[in-house]
Amino acid sequence: MPAKILIKVLVLAAPLLQLASVVSGFPAHASLAGLSGRDYHYVVSQLEAKVPAPPPGPLDFNGTKLVDDPEHPWMPLQPGDVRGPCPGLNTLASHGVSYLPRNGVATPVQMIQAVQEGFNMENFLARFTTYSAMLLDGNLVTDLLSIGAKTSLTGRDPPLPALAGGMHNHGTFEGDASLTRGDAFFGDNHSFNETLFEQFKDFSNRFGNGFYNLTVAAELRFHRIQQGIATNPQFSIAGFRHLTAYAEVTFPANLFVDGRREGCMKGQLDMLSAERFFRDMRFPPGFFRPAKPTATEGIDAVLAAHPVQPGANDGTSVDSFTVDESLGSLLDYCGFYTQFVNTTIRGLYPNPTGVLRKNLDMNLQFFFDSLSPGSNCTQVFPYGQPGEGGMA
């Protein structure tokens, strides 16, 4: 072919090649939020669409049992495995596929089963947490969700959408003031942070006689918020993050403590076990899961010890925290639900069509069904009732 014609062909084909490079590099677990128009259609046409299965119910046997067993051997990370900001999910993935796939990519059903089986997380909370993560960070077409960050695709041209990773995406599920992870503003929001863990141990020594418990949770929760306000100009604990920031600090006392502990040792997490979960992503040797399905017991007391309203710094200066209730909070649960769906999810997916719209509707329904029993929130339909329009 003469050189002139070859150049013309290449010029004409360039946009297609660009698209092909997005598609060939687009992970099946990456969120589709941020893709629009031609990119979106091209990517979706290359993905294997799945109809999401309904969520599993509660465990049949819901007592304590050995979960660090020979069927779930811990293994170190292999190339390509992802891990993220959640020590619970990291641990389950490192103990393998009967809990979570070792690569860290799973369906919501696998995730709910895993947190129930491995940690006896209560069914409503397991569903609520999983479907909020799925809506915020998952791939709604393939029904896959990544627990973590590492994508080898960074820097590709054209770039992947900002939300292409997994649960480390800042400002979706992941947020500020974590106990053992830094704020995104400081560069790494998902890796175990040794300095913060030293602070975790220090607080456990000062307020828990060497153990992490709900008293420590209340003090450290408050302290991490104050640290964020004083050092991070972009600090935020608004909306969903207000809820998760208080919920997560109860988990180490409720879910990381061996289920055989009774009496005064119940809810007391020793520092060696804490290190295993947070740093090594591994059950302590011979670990038994909690004795009964467990959620965020103690969260009211943690909040009551040092109540902080939802809000944020102004983005440019530290110590500029102002209350912002516009996205709801732990203190306004139905307000949170409504804004989460109508503002956050709608913002991620302004105009979904086809299989994306269908699967969004299903995940939004699963999410609504998982709201705290007795909360009596009114269901909202940001795209109209399922089946109406947008199904092209």
Ligand code: HEM
């Ligand atoms: C049900 C599915 C779950 C999902 C989708 C999930 C997701 C997450 C995410 C995205 C974070 C990061 C939030 C942040 O601090 O910025 C997180 C934190 C955390 N998760 Fe999970 N999680 C789940 C289950 C669990 C379970 C079963 C446990 C404990 C057994 C757990 C323990 C924690 C703890 C302790 C933190 C706070 C870490 C810290 O502050 O350093 N999670 N989770």
